[in-house]
Amino acid sequence: MNPDTPDKLKGFSPQARLLISLAVGIALIGMVGYGAYSYNLLQKEKTALLSELETTREKGYELLLQTRTQQATIDEFQSQILSLGNTVGTLEKLATTDEELLKKYSKVYFLSENYRPAKLSAIDHKYLFNKDDAYIHTQVLPYLETMVEIARGRDIDLLIASAFRSFDTQASLKSEYKIVYGAGTANQFSADQGYSEHQLGTAVDFTTTSVGGTSSSKFQTDPAYKWLLDNAYKYGFVLSYPEGNAYYKFEPWHWRFVGVELAKKLYVNKEYFYDLGQREIDVYLIKLFD
Secondary structure (H helix, E strand, O other): OOOOHHHHOOOOOHHHHHHHHHHHHHHHHHHHHHHHHHHHHHHHHHHHHHHHHHHHHHHHHHHHHHHHHHHHHHHHHHHHHHHHHHHHHHHHHHHHOOHHHHOOOOOOOOOOOOOOOOOEEEOOHHHEOOOOOOEEEOOOHHHHHHHHHHHHHOOOOOEEEEOOOOHHHHHHHHHHHHHHHOHHHHHHHOOOOOOOHHHHOOEEEEEOOOOOOOOOHHHHHOHHHHHHHHHHHHHOEEEOOOOOOOOOOOOOOEEEEOOHHHHHHHHHHOOOHHHOOHHHHHOOHHHOOO
């Protein structure tokens, strides 16, 4: 009680003072009780709020997990769709790529007299040794032109002596060789019709102005041959008949397009096209013109 209270109650009787003191005490007790009640109520509300927040957090976490699971499912589904699309694209690519283009001809596989590449394009006369028209597979032409231009930029005077030859043209050529060189000799450097890489439209015979002519052994000593050995693979071309091959005599002038990836593999591993099994070669068909 306030020390001044007795002075303030001097004017009251002892009974009144007692009643006032009791009233004040009861009021204080009530205030303390109310404060305690309010505190407990606040604590309960706090506890309830915390519980609600925890429940909300747990629900939020569960929702997050569900969202992540659903996203993972969506991502997997999209991945499967992409994979399926890639597979379909691969199948379409294989379906439109001539499987003959990587077959091991030269006394192994046979091309019928009716076979011709789906598309042939004329080679610009500026790249030809003689100015008669010559043709090559349309999709090979850009690789060939790029290679010849790069070579010329390095002072290598590459010229094309021969490119696509039909079944009938090869038959006529082989007959001429037999007459000139005899059948035994002709068979050492010229394929029979149906076995020539030239019929595929992806093989070319190179020469230079200094070598002259076609199928000349002098090409081996020309700087152009060394340049081809070091660089042709970059443009997808490989030497078909190196020294010691089992098919024909060494033909440094004869190069075949097999695609950049396969050509690079052969160059790095120091292998030749005909060293590989056909099944191993076929893997690169899908990448032939990449």
